[in-house]
Amino acid sequence: MNRSRLDARLGDVGTDGYLLDASKDDANQLYLSGFTGPDPFLSLYVDGSIHLLVSGLEYGRARSEAAADTVERHADYDYEYGGRDERYDMYAAFVRDKGAVSVSMPPRAPVGTADALRERGIDVAVDEDDRLQDVRAVKTDAEIEHIRESQRANEAAMRAAESLLANADVAEETDDADPGTLLHGDEPLTSERVAEEIEVTLLRHGCALDQTIVAGGAQAADPHDRGSGPLRANEAIIVDIFPRSKATKYNADMTRTFCVGGPSETLRRWYDLTERALVAALDAVEPGATGDDVHAAACEVYEGADLPTFRTDPETETGFIHSTGHGIGLDVHESPRLASGGGELEPGHVVTVEPGLYDPDVGGVRIEDLVVVTESGYENLTEYPIEFVVD
Amino acid sequence: MNRSRLDARLGDVGTDGYLLDASKDDANQLYLSGFTGPDPFLSLYVDGSIHLLVSGLEYGRARSEAAADTVERHADYDYEYGGRDERYDMYAAFVRDKGAVSVSMPPRAPVGTADALRERGIDVAVDEDDRLQDVRAVKTDAEIEHIRESQRANEAAMRAAESLLANADVAEETDDADPGTLLHGDEPLTSERVAEEIEVTLLRHGCALDQTIVAGGAQAADPHDRGSGPLRANEAIIVDIFPRSKATKYNADMTRTFCVGGPSETLRRWYDLTERALVAALDAVEPGATGDDVHAAACEVYEGADLPTFRTDPETETGFIHSTGHGIGLDVHESPRLASGGGELEPGHVVTVEPGLYDPDVGGVRIEDLVVVTESGYENLTEYPIEFVVD
Numbered sequence: 001m002n003r004s005r006l007d008a009r010l011g012d013v014g015t016d017g018y019l020l021d022a023s024k025d026d027a028n029q030l031y032l033s034g035f036t037g038p039d040p041f042l043s044l045y046v047d048g049s050i051h052l053l054v055s056g057l058e059y060g061r062a063r064s065e066a067a068a069d070t071v072e073r074h075a076d077y078d079y080e081y082g083g084r085d086e087r088y089d090m091y092a093a094f095v096r097d098k099g100a101v102s103v104s105m106p107p108r109a110p111v112g113t114a115d116a117l118r119e120r121g122i123d124v125a126v127d128e129d130d131r132l133q134d135v136r137a138v139k140t141d142a143e144i145e146h147i148r149e150s151q152r153a154n155e156a157a158m159r160a161a162e163s164l165l166a167n168a169d170v171a172e173e174t175d176d177a178d179p180g181t182l183l184h185g186d187e188p189l190t191s192e193r194v195a196e197e198i199e200v201t202l203l204r205h206g207c208a209l210d211q212t213i214v215a216g217g218a219q220a221a222d223p224h225d226r227g228s229g230p231l232r233a234n235e236a237i238i239v240d241i242f243p244r245s246k247a248t249k250y251n252a253d254m255t256r257t258f259c260v261g262g263p264s265e266t267l268r269r270w271y272d273l274t275e276r277a278l279v280a281a282l283d284a285v286e287p288g289a290t291g292d293d294v295h296a297a298a299c300e301v302y303e304g305a306d307l308p309t310f311r312t313d314p315e316t317e318t319g320f321i322h323s324t325g326h327g328i329g330l331d332v333h334e335s336p337r338l339a340s341g342g343g344e345l346e347p348g349h350v351v352t353v354e355p356g357l358y359d360p361d362v363g364g365v366r367i368e369d370l371v372v373v374t375e376s377g378y379e380n381l382t383e384y385p386i387e388f389v390v391d
Numbered sequence: 392m393n394r395s396r397l398d399a400r401l402g403d404v405g406t407d408g409y410l411l412d413a414s415k416d417d418a419n420q421l422y423l424s425g426f427t428g429p430d431p432f433l434s435l436y437v438d439g440s441i442h443l444l445v446s447g448l449e450y451g452r453a454r455s456e457a458a459a460d461t462v463e464r465h466a467d468y469d470y471e472y473g474g475r476d477e478r479y480d481m482y483a484a485f486v487r488d489k490g491a492v493s494v495s496m497p498p499r500a501p502v503g504t505a506d507a508l509r510e511r512g513i514d515v516a517v518d519e520d521d522r523l524q525d526v527r528a529v530k531t532d533a534e535i536e537h538i539r540e541s542q543r544a545n546e547a548a549m550r551a552a553e554s555l556l557a558n559a560d561v562a563e564e565t566d567d568a569d570p571g572t573l574l575h576g577d578e579p580l581t582s583e584r585v586a587e588e589i590e591v592t593l594l595r596h597g598c599a600l601d602q603t604i605v606a607g608g609a610q611a612a613d614p615h616d617r618g619s620g621p622l623r624a625n626e627a628i629i630v631d632i633f634p635r636s637k638a639t640k641y642n643a644d645m646t647r648t649f650c651v652g653g654p655s656e657t658l659r660r661w662y663d664l665t666e667r668a669l670v671a672a673l674d675a676v677e678p679g680a681t682g683d684d685v686h687a688a689a690c691e692v693y694e695g696a697d698l699p700t701f702r703t704d705p706e707t708e709t710g711f712i713h714s715t716g717h718g719i720g721l722d723v724h725e726s727p728r729l730a731s732g733g734g735e736l737e738p739g740h741v742v743t744v745e746p747g748l749y750d751p752d753v754g755g756v757r758i759e760d761l762v763v764v765t766e767s768g769y770e771n772l773t774e775y776p777i778e779f780v781v782d
Contacts, residue, residue: 025416038602038615040499057615057713080705084519108431111505112498112517126503128475196594203590208599211429224429224448314471322448 001031001067002140002348009131010045015123017046017100018132021091021113027330028106028132030249034067040110042091043068046098053077053094088116095122106130137327137335138348143250144372147328147350148381150245150252151370153205155384158256160201161194161214161239165258166390170233182231182260191215191227198241207243213255214239220257220364223322223356233261236271236363236388238356242332251332253352254382255368258390269305270357270365271388277301277355278367278386281324281338285353285371285378291342295324298355307357311340318359325352328370349373350381392422392458393531393739400522401436406514408437408491409523412482412504418721419497419523421640425458431501433482434459437489444468444485479507486513497521528718528726529739534641535763538719538741539772541636541643542761544596546775549647551592552585552605552630556649557781561624573622573651582606582618589632598634604646605630611648611755614713614747624652627662627754627779629747633723642723644743645773646759649781660696661748661756662779668692668746669758669777672715672729676744676762676769682733686715689746698748702731709750716743719761740764741772 010018020043022029024036033043033052041062042053049069054062059073072094074080079090091113095103102123105114107130114124139147168182168189175183182189191214198212215227216237231237240255257271277298284297299309299320308319323339328350336342336349345351351373356366369382401409411434413420415427424434424443432453433444440460445453450464463485465471470481482504486494493514496505498521505515530538559573559580566574573580582605589603606618607628622628631646648662668689675688690700690711699710714730719741727733727740736742742764747757760773 056708060613061615075706105502107503108501109503110499111496111502111515112500112519114502114505115517124502126506128503199594199599200591203587203594208590222451224452315466317447 001034002135002138005138006032006045006135007048009135011048013104013127013131015100015102015104015125017044017095017098017103018127019044019095019100019103019105019109019117019124021105021110024249027136027334028130030330031132031136035062035065036249037062042094044095044098044100044103046100049098051094051098053091088113088120092117092120092122106132133335136329138346139329139350139372140348143329144348144350146245146248146250147252147370147372149248150207150243150250151254151381153202153207153245154241154243154252154254155382156205157198157201157241157243158239158254158384160197161241162256162258162390164189164194164197165231165237165260168231168260170261177230180232180234182233188230190230191219192229194231194239195227198239202241202243206246208246209241209243212239212241215364217363218360221318221358221360221362223358223364223366231260234259234263236263236267236365238364238366240366240368244332249330251328251330252381253328253332253354253368253370254384255354255356255366256384256386257365257367257388259388260390263388264362266362267365268388270362273301273305273307274355274357274365274367275386277320278353278369281353281355282369282371282378282380285345285351285373287345287347287373287375290344291324291336291338292340294338294345294353295340295342298324298353302355302357319357320355321358322356325354325368327351345373347373347375392425393526393529396529397423397436397526398439400526402439404495404518404522406491406493406495406516408435408486408489408494409518410435410486410491410494410496410500410515412496412501415640418527418725419521421721422523422527426453426456427640428453433485435486435489435491435494437491440489442485442489444482479504479511483508483511483513497523524726527720529737530720530741530763531739534720535739535741537636537639537641538643538761538763540639541598541634541641542645542772544593544598544636545632545634545643545645546773547596548589548592548598548632548634549630549645549775551588552632553647553649553781555580555585555588556622556628556651559622559651561652568621569623571623571625573624579621581621582610583620585622585630586618589630593632593634597637599637600632600634603630603632606755608754609751612709612749612751612753614749614755614757622651625650625654627654627658627756629755629757631757631759635723640721642719642721643772644719644723644745644759644761645775646745646747646757647775647777648756648758648779650779651781654779655753657753658756659779661753664692664696664698665746665748665756665758666777668711669744669760672744672746673760673762673769673771676736676742676764678736678738678764678766681735682716682727682729682742683731685729685736685744686731686733689715689744693746693748710748711746712749713747716745716759718742736764738764738766
């Protein structure tokens with residue numbers, strides 16, 4: 001954790017304290033508390049100190065694991081498991097006990113807790129800027145190493161996927177499957193089968209993930225389609241993997257697009273354009289540049305080839321229909337945004353750069369690297385080669 | 392989804408509508424919308440109809456996948472990606488357009504959205520009962536089949552874990568490892584290694600999980616400790632697996648406790664008591680009985696053997712220090728509770744029954760089955776045998 005950045009951002013929030021009510025599933029909570037509690041618990045930042053309130057069941061682990069200055073348990077406030085009002089009474093007592101009569105909470109904090117504290121005389125403001133996002137965006141060296149480790153697992157998983165594709169046979173007229181279907185042994189090679197291999201490889205490398213994109217053909221034209229069913233030769237197959245380290249909870253993210261056999265001229269052109277858009281966007285990454293600048297660099301490559309982007313046509317459903325990238329850390333998607341209106345990049349920002357082209361009649365192509373902004377430019381954390389046709 | 396139960400519960404909430412602002416990571420949202428959107432979106436229940444508001448990127452998938460009566464996209468409200476106030480304006484316009492000027496939201500709904508709607512003249516009440524929990528608690532036959540399928544994957548994973556333990560060697564004085572350490576080949580058999588095997592098996596069976604408990608010795612005495620490091624002979628090893636189907640999103644849950652070699656007399660006695668507590672609690676499961684009754688049945692077995700429970704000593708840190716069970720479905724932990732104060736059981740409730748004993752000086756023992764409440768009693772969805780000593 002970058003404590004001085006945290007103190008600067010939470011210190012001028014305009015309320016006495018900053019309150020979280022969330023479990024480890026919330027990246028803000030994980031960051032501020034340093035504790036992986038499975039049930040919601042409170043973290044309160046007041047006057048440069050972080051205070052935790054957890055259940056008795058979590059107390060021992062929180063004391064040894066958490067980065068907090070103090071850890072208390074429900075019993076310290078004479079709370080016994082059960083009543084809802086008593087629980088909110090305890091929350092209010094905890095906040096007051098730490099010297100706060102006003103707190104800020106992030107926009108997605110629970111309204112039940114916010115309203116209950118208000119009813120008990122504590123002023124609760126919504127921190128619409130979600131300023132912990134801004135703190136989390138700039139990574140320490142240790143955090144960058146965590147992301148790098150997740151990326152190594154990611155590359156092992158991508159190799160496993162590419163190898164399945166490279167070793168696939170292609171069904172012919174005489175086979176049971178439709179001609180052109182990729183085969184793994186006698187069975188069609190499906191998106192699900194490739195995703196399973198990716199996820200098993202990630203587990204073997206200490207990472208978890210329950211969503212992987214392996215999408216071919218028209219499915220690849222929908223950036224949120226995870227893909228299903230048999231994969232086919234001569235189509236573009238998007239493989240997008242975003243694993244999370246089980247130990248550190250930091251994510252990585254990488255996309256490659258593969259084609260078994262011979263892509264159409266259009267797909268080949270799209271791939272080359274997307275690789276150029278990636279290089280152009282990467283070239284724009286440096287401290288002082290904005291997320292908007294980086295996005296513009298990718299858009300210009302596509303627009304120069306007369307392909308639509310959200311900049312030229314906000315309604316378009318084909319072409320480059322998403323932003324160029326996003327920050328990554330304890331969340332897969334976090335600050336900063338490499339998009340229209342995206343703010344200034346700082347050393348320590350870790351971002352994806354992932355231009356792509358989509359059209360159900362053609363397919364989808366996306367290439368995504370993961371980079372850290374440095375004092376002088378960027379370091380690419382991605383070592384995986386960029387190759388379209390596998391064989 | 393049990394639509395008549397939903398209509399009954401949401402129909403008398405006291406506001407015009409019931410609003411969710413969440414992604415598929417929220418079980419209420421998954422249930423009400425039937426849509427697995429990765430980013431937060433709105434679901435609004437008004438007058439017996441369910442209305443969705445999603446981004447353009449999700450629109451196609453939401454239209455084909457969601458269980459909603461209507462699906463709209465941001466563009467239908469002339470919203471362009473970007474401004475925070477404009478987004479909240481759109482939310483308010485959507486709610487009004489569906490005929491609601493007052494809505495209820497669950498206690499953990501985002502305060503930012505609730506406050507923003509209030510500022511725009513929509514009355515937002517907190518549904519402290521979180522009544523969708525009550526709707527979700529009673530499963531349809533289809534939901535029970537989903538849980539049963541996850542439980543089959545769970546049993547395959549438990550077999551993989553037990554097999555690793557059964558095939559382990561035990562380090563002797565002449566080995567590198569501490570005498571008594573379990574060995575897998577030449578390496579100590581660790582909690583992490585067993586968990587990896589469990590999780591790979593789950594993936595091969597279409598389930599995902601990134602948290603498994605494989606905890607031996609004193610670690611097993613902390614019910615929330617997931618376990619780490621080498622496992623040892625003659626100790627109790629708790630294996631608690633709660634997988635989620637990737638296709639249906641329904642969870643299963645099962646715990647077994649194993650011992651390689653010879654357990655102490657105390658551990659043996661604890662295991663027998665826990666098996667008796669399990670049987671006693673199961674015997675108490677029937678429609679009309681309460682979660683409190685089932686919990687009491689388990690507690691009585693332990694209390695009859697002079698072991699502490701939360702009933703006899705709310706401060707105890709050893710003995711039976713958790714509730715007897717919990718509902719399970721789209722969440723691993725949901726209604727009803729088999730605990731002090733737990734309410735009446737109904738046919739269609741799916742619950743875990745999981746008594747256990749804990750003491751750092753002895754270790755931990757827990758046995759957990761998964762059952763569905765039927766018209767006449769219960770059906771046990773667990774087929775895995777109950778055996779302590781593996782060899």
